[in-house]
Amino acid sequence: MSDRTEFLHPDFEPGEFDRIERELRRSLTQESGRMRPTDRLDTILHEAHRAGPVTATGGTGMRRWLAPAAAAAVVAAIAGGVWLSNQDPTATPGPPAGSPSATVPAPTATGPSVTDQPTTAPTQTSSPTTSPNSGPGVVMTFPAYFVGPVGGSTPTYKLFREFIRQEVAADPTPADKVTVALTLAMNAQPYSNTDGYLQPWSGTTVTAATVANDVIEVRLSGPGAEGFTPEVQRLAVQQLVWTAEAAVGRGPLPVRFEIEGGATKLFGSISTDQSFTRPSADESWKDLAPIWVTAPSRDQVLPSASPVTVKGEASVFEATVGWELTRGTTSVKTGNAMATIGAPSRGTYSFSLGTLAPGTYTVKVYEASAKDGSIAAEDSVTFTVK
Structure with a gap:
């Protein structure tokens, strides 16, 4: 079988044209298995320029099958450089997808x-x-x-x-x-x-x-x-x-x-x-409302399987607040809670409403007047249980 027809042999890969190219392919395959990527792009380009322009018909240029080989080497060098740059041990990873929003x-x-x-x-x-x-x-x-x-x-x-x-x-x-x-x-x-x-x-x-x-x-x-x-x-x-x-x-x-x-x-x-x-x-009472409801938040949706806890801040007489839970115009529950400290200092309070049936509720937290029991200050929030 001549050199010009040997590419028809079944052992040859499609696109091979002679024995020399076949041997080069084998050598390249063996060498690539031992490659450890480094940044050699500048060296490769320097050697390519020194060898002269690539031509399709011989002369001083490279044979046409060497052009894709050189290109492959350039690609390998670039890929190696990219791989190495991505292994920076000092890089700080970004936040995972779906991470919580930043808050102030x-x-x-x-x-x-x-x-x-x-x-x-x-x-x-x-x-x-x-x-x-x-x-x-x-x-x-x-x-x-x-x-x-x-x-x-x-x-x-x-x-x-x-x-x-x-x-x-x-x-x-x-x-x-x-x-x-x-x-x-x-x-x-x-x-x-x-x-x-x-x-x-x-x-x-x-x-x-x-x-x-x-x-x-x-x-x-x-x-x-x-x-x-x-x-x-x-x-x-x-x-x-x-x-x-x-x-x-x-x-x-x-x-x-x-x-x-x-x-x-x-x-x-x-x-x-x-x-x-x-x-x-100790003088925040000059600016801040006597009672805040901080949880649940406005229009928050809560699961029906979990107890509902109300939290807030208060600066009230004897650290005592009253509360009422309503659903529409119907009163569902009432009670009292104690803040961590009384006025004029500002403390925090917390109480549980227990588990609630699905629906929309409003919880009102208030201070009753020591004089006549009327409401002196209040705050309320509406939330939904589903």
Whole structure:
């Protein structure tokens, strides 16, 4: 069998043209089994250039069957380099698929963060005035503070906290977080009809925010809305202070405000020539509502097979709160619970409702007046059992 017809032999692979190519294929196969990938791309390219251009008809170039062999070697070198680069022992693995959303902790009256964060939170669809850095979005949970009525016959207002989920750009800076959180807090409209939250910042936006080691600076488009009492104006400023400090998560960092257009007084009465911060733990009652329900969270869905536990914070007389569970207009259960400490300090409370039949419920936690038993302060949350 001649060299030109030997490729018809059954031992030859399709596409082989002569004995030399067959032997080279065998040698390449044997050598490839002993290969340990290294980054030799530069060397291979140097040798290829030194050998001259690849031609199809001989001359000083390589034979045509050497071209795919060289290409294969280049591919092997590149693959080896990629394989080695992916074995970096110092690389930090990314989060697994389906990992929980990032959250921003909120301060309590006694410290800079809260661990008792609800598992669900409402989402606002309105976009912040100042967008964080561009990039793929992530959903974060922001604590936002609102001015709302505490209950009782006399209209008294304090601060309530809501956890709101909002999509932001990946890796937001502290200033980005402040901007987003304040934008959410200044929009009380989603809660005005259900909770009576006021809107003292209607028509005002955050135009810039910066965070330094010792201060948070916020620029507002205006001084705030008109028609509010001096105490509500004070609480409206504190609402932004608590929200900004919670977004940064470094405790009571002083907050300074600037108003575009040259105005120097918030609401026309509170000078911006000063720093603001939240009060100390033993004076948090000046700002915070006497009772918060922190769990279940607003509109949370709970499994019917598990007992329902209610948790919250309170600053009430003799550390005693009453509670009532209703389903529609029907009272299902009532009871009392003790907070860890009484007013003027702020403590926590917890009590169990047991297992509940599927349905939608509202739990109200309240403080009864020592004078006549009327409700002096309250908070409530609606949840569903399925």
